Amino acid sequence: MTALASIRGLTVGYRRDGNEVAALKDVRLDVEAGERLAIIGESGSGKSTLALAIAGLLPASAKITGRIDWTMPKSQTSRSFAPPSVLPDISPTRGEIGGFAAGSAPATLAAGESGHDSTISPQVGEMSGRTEGGAVERQLRHLRGGVPLLGRDIGFVFQDPSSSLDPVMPVGKQIAEVARAHLGLSWPQAFNKARILLERVRLPDPGLALRAFPHQLSGGQKQRVAIAAAIAAGPKLLIADEATSALDTIVQAEIVTLIRQLVAEDGMTLLFISHDIALAAELADRIAVFRHGSLVELGPTAQIVGAPAHPYTRALLDAHIGLDAEPLLTRSGLRA
Amino acid sequence: MSALHRFLRTPEADAGALLLAALFAMALSAPLLFPGDPQAIAGPALLPPFQDWSLPLGTDRLGRDVLAELFHGARTSLAVGLAAAAAALAIGAVIGTLAGFAGGFIDEVLMRITDAFQTVPAFLLALAFVSVVGPSLGVVVAAIALGTWTGPARVARAEVLSIRERDYVASARAVGMHPLEIAFREVLPNALPPVLALSSVIVAAAILTEAALSFLGLGDPNRVTWGGMIAEGRAVLRTAPFLSIVPGIALVLTVLGVYLTGEGIVETTAVRRGLS
């Protein structure tokens, strides 16, 4: 297996009320190409920070050290496009990584890689000074063709579709915009693509849904639209950050099924961020358990669930209350 | 970093705070620097500025010290501006909160009253009120508040409408809290920030309205006011323009100072919200 993204020594800190809070501590993790990797953790575990770091969405105020090396097959198009409105623009952080790649050495080829794959590998193992990254970032805008670009190479699905979709733009246009920006399609072509995408995410009556506004759709339908927008440009990596947490159990199961299917059909790599270890176990090939910003355990799903090595993983598994759990009532002796 | 520190980092706030500080210094030092009656005759009539250093800004038609009048006028402007704005904000916040929280009939009645006040131009309202009741400082404050409380009331109501649907209001009801206590203890304090953001505009408008009333001779006759000074100088505008220009500049700088300070505060709080 090849690592799509290889994360080394990634440490992220936020400043809060004058104190520095470490959100991620020295994380080492390989995201293998084509796998479904679940990132599991409770609040404060750093799981969302990791997702944002990989997508290059960390706020400029975050203090970042470490590196993320990408091995990404070249996209068919290398033009630089306007960022789509449904997805936030790439942040200076991401730019910085590419900036070093461009500034230090031409992209190196990893051993065993075929020539058409370009490895973007920062030679300098740090990304300091990104706060004054204005110049570096501007310089980078020409280089976007070789760096994993959010929207084109990485699709991101957020927890709350009502805040990630533009409330005053028809959903079809929001999807078409991504396709247009990253695939260089004309508007009619892009709308056609949006229609096909809405069919793929199983929205009833895609023709009608194309012209619907987000508020006219249910929570589950909105999340389907957000997924359609995320995969519109055919990304290699799909990141779902608590994408089903705001939905009820039935809709959640449907969305998980949809994600599994889309990932298999398009050969995408999936990064599934969740607090629910049972849900993650149903979807993922591998599970990475995070706690207080550190990776505590990583392994194949069956091993994590069946034979957890770390006591915290075991505690998470024990805390799960499934349909076969022993009722707490009998334990507390209230039931006569 | 403290809020004050952030506040002082914005250039608008610096300029505004400087102007306001100067104004407050003038108002506070007036009785010390110019202890006597500022309306007493201090020298020859119509002395131009920078001639006699005991009367640096010269004298008016009756030989009164312009600088002393300017300092004492700052007291009136500031007192009326702040008092009228405080009254308008308090009335507006209470009425807006009651209307938004009670809803239904009470809301309807209070908002139609608000409409009625809003359709009459604030200045005409103040003018009519002062002409009927008679000019005194308290009446001028009331007259200005009467025309300006509607803005805060609308903002407060809009904010309350969204806050009353929050869980903590439901929680207060569930615990058995009296509706008035919910309105004024749970809802109102959380509805205040956008209402207070209006305060700089209202203070500035109140200072201008006070000046305009005084200019028309409807200010408190026992007090020196900048508006009154401008009106006084109008008669000799050609021969002694400084009599109108000096208080005019003071008025402009004061209003500018209030606006810039308000702007700085808004910017500071916006930054704070953006960070949290």
Add this chain to the structure above:
Amino acid sequence: MSLLAVSNLTKRYRRGGKAVAAADDVSFHIDPGETLALAGPSGSGKSTIARLVLRLIEPDAGRIAFEGEDFMALGGAALRARRARLQMVFQDPLAAFNPRATVARVLDDPLRIHRIASRSERPRQIAALLERVGLTADLAPRAIHEISGGQRQRVAIARAIATKPSLIVLDEAVSALDVSVRGQILDLLLDLQRQERIAYLFISHDLGIVRAIAHRVILLDAGRIAEAGDARAVIDAPRSVIGKALVAAAPRLDRSRS
């Protein structure tokens, strides 16, 4: 006699010109010291029913009898006084408290409003309440937004039990909590139920938790009761369409594999 008896409760909302029933002819009862769960997908009306029972919203039709008294007939001061016996814990403990509040103020409210303790006695009572829910008294002066999510939900429970209620409505009260905290809060709730004989109306979309802590369950679908009965019996072998769908959708953790 049952503690709470709800009959033919109906509430309709207008949504896009159409009337949507959030509660459609719903009847149920809760016995003292019992946990009744309301479960269903989002939009099934479970939260609306919780708020109707508390009279935070008024029903279009139906009757509510609480502790043998017509709860719908109460108004004003009588209703506010009666609320002491019927409390609520919300899903998001941060949203359920005034953003300016401190822990002490949140717990002071019920004690003051229902005249449970005099001003001088209240700090001691607040400390006792905090200890009752597994917190320490030194938390009292802290602001609500400074404490952790689990601590907040314990404070919410302390506020609910301050007036010694016979029924607490738990609206998704453990759904927003981390799993490790969730277990502790469930244990606390069960402990309180055992000691004080408090009944719970437990609103949840999570059938695993419902099955673990409820005596009986009502499955709701579009404002109607789809299925009701013993919690374990219903969830182990659902007969209604929605019951089958909910059970099928629940994530399963098969720990035997590997």
